[in-house]
Amino acid sequence: AGRSVLSTPSYADEDLQRVAIQERKHQLAHEFKLSLGTMPLDAYQKSWTASLSYTTHLSNYLAWEVAQVSVAYHLASTDLREQLIDAFAVPPEDFAAPRLMATTGLELSPFYGKQAFLNKDMLHQGLLGGVYAGVIIGDRGSFGATLADIRPSVGIGIGYRHNVDDLWAFRADIRDFLSFRRAIRDNEQFELENVLFITISASINVWRDDA
Secondary structure, eight states: OOOOOOOOOOHHHHHHHHOOOOOSSOOOOOOEEEEEEOOOSSSEEEEEEEEEEEESSSSSSSEEEEEEEEEEEEEEEEEEHHHHHHHHHOOGGGGGOOEEEEEEEEEEEEEEEEEEEEETTEEEEEEEEEEEEEEEEEOOOSHHHHHEEEEEEEEEEEEEEEEEEEEEEEEEEEEEEEEEEEOSTTTTOEEHHHHHHHEEEEEEOOTTOOO
8 A cells, every 4th residue: 555655844944044133232312413514516605514403213213303503614715706706796795605504304214234344343334314404594794684595495315324332423414405595686586506415423312211
């Protein structure tokens, strides 16, 4: 008589496919960030900036940058600007490069990983993307005229974060804004202006639930 053989299921293949995903080592809560940066696209004035921001992290993946305030502490005039002023008597205040910026935004951090450096130190880092909105204030020479030049702005950005420990981190961000520049003087007209904003930052993370 024939004999039937029943094979038992093997779980070896399934065991080999199991992957362990660790939780993020550094949990973020309330982040204060100090940044230095530049706005390099303006053809007439190149600016160096300083920024201060506060971000609340709603989860490991989603954060709200409640406010970032930036000031262009140095506006360097280009040769083109000087030529227009000297040769065509264009008033210096007509150029009105961004002097102040105040924004808020949402940031998504879907990528996080760790890499070994020289087979010794572990680097914890992540990538993020964000959408932002706020106002840019143009430099008009006088304080009153500068405050009158308020430009609504929207933008997107990407960033890289290196977590040193639970408290400190370093960041690099690139944000691109579309600024709605209205006419302030009689010889001006409404313009859409592209403002590229590049920063490097040091941040401190405080008031964590797990601290």
